[in-house]
Amino acid sequence: MxxxxxxxxxxxxxxxxxxxxxxxxxxxxxxxxxxxxxxxxxxxxxxxxxxxxxxxxxxxxxxxxxxxxxxxxxxxxxxxxxxxxxxxxxxxxxxxxxxxxxxxxxxxxxxxxxxxxxxKKLSDDPNASGVKVHPVPDIRWQRCDIKSTAMLAQVMAKQAARESGAFEAIMHENGLVTEGGSSNMWIVRDGVAYTRPTSSDILAGITRDVIFDVADEVGVKVVRRAFTLEQAYAADECLLTSATSFVLPVTQIGQHQVGGGAPGPITKRLRDGYLARAARLTA
Incomplete structure (x- = not known):
């Protein structure tokens, strides 16, 4: 090497x-x-x-x-x-x-x-067929909007996810989903995509911000609203966004299958739109 x-x-x-x-x-x-x-x-x-x-x-x-x-x-x-x-x-x-x-x-x-x-392979990600995420309590400090190198809580969360056979952790606090171990979380219900509003409770992901623009381009309505784990379990679709994974469908949360266990149409539209934008910007 x-x-x-x-x-x-x-x-x-x-x-x-x-x-x-x-x-x-x-x-x-x-x-x-x-x-x-x-x-x-x-x-x-x-x-x-x-x-x-x-x-x-x-x-x-x-x-x-x-x-x-x-x-x-x-x-x-x-x-x-x-x-x-x-x-x-x-x-x-x-x-x-x-x-x-x-x-x-x-x-x-x-x-x-x-x-x-x-x-790292990004355009033809083998995880594009869907990933499992593992719920863990969010035990981080109160300034999650700062992208600090002090990430012991995220390390523990992602290790718990790995030990459960999951791709990522989905963190929650006071009944509400905050974000993933190193990603932002979204759900889709009745064709509308939901993600938590920007605050000190989460890191405002760059890919997340780009997806707001992509959603406008591909005709997907986005609502910035917190959701619970139970709402994620019952969602039509769930997805995560990050600079290291772009847009990936979440097809299982813990023991709960989401959206029939396959990527949904809104997630596909957002992922395809993101990749098309990336191709344009780097051509």
Missing amino acids: SLRTCWLNGSFMAEEHAHVSIFDRGLLFGDGVYEVAAVFNGRLLDADRHLVRLARSQREIGIPAPYDGATLEAMMQEVATRNGITEGLVYLQVTRGAAERDFSFPAEVHPTAFAYARA
Whole structure:
């Protein structure tokens, strides 16, 4: 296996040379933020939107922006190109930086920024025939709108899903579905798609936002309204959206089959519309 080319603090290098300090606050406290952008037809997809969200996450926790969005977007494309990625993902992380271990912010510290890429099949996803999700309580903090690297709750949720034979977790709190372990959740009832409104309870997914536009294009009505697990069990369709999976049908929630166990027409329309848009933007 050939070594990947990574980017660290302004320089491209082989992954064997990409090292960060053991005193980096991203390692010690999870004090950092990140984004993952898809690569389609060899080109970044919606990286500009991801970088707007990254900048917001940095502002919300007080991490200075060491690079502007244009610089980061060009770098991410270069990481993908240097690694020969035609379909896959580019991961970008920014931490507060390395300093003596103390909970409060250090007076002077320079952020650590790095990125790498990996191949992943996105257009012909084998999961497009439907996936199972596993219900778990949502035990996260109250600022889920910040894309923090502190993701122990999501790690535990996704591990529980794996151990149950599921593709993803579906998290719930106070009787309402919040989101997936690393995705946004939707249901369809009587031809209308429902997803939870934007708030600090969920991460406002970039793919989710794109689907709002795609839904207009393909004639699907979307309502931003929270729903319960029971409503998800009884839905005509269920689906998840994320930058790493685009749009996937959910055909089973725990032991409950959804929509007869097959992808529904609205999910297919949204997935096809999303892929068509991706093809246009990266042609």
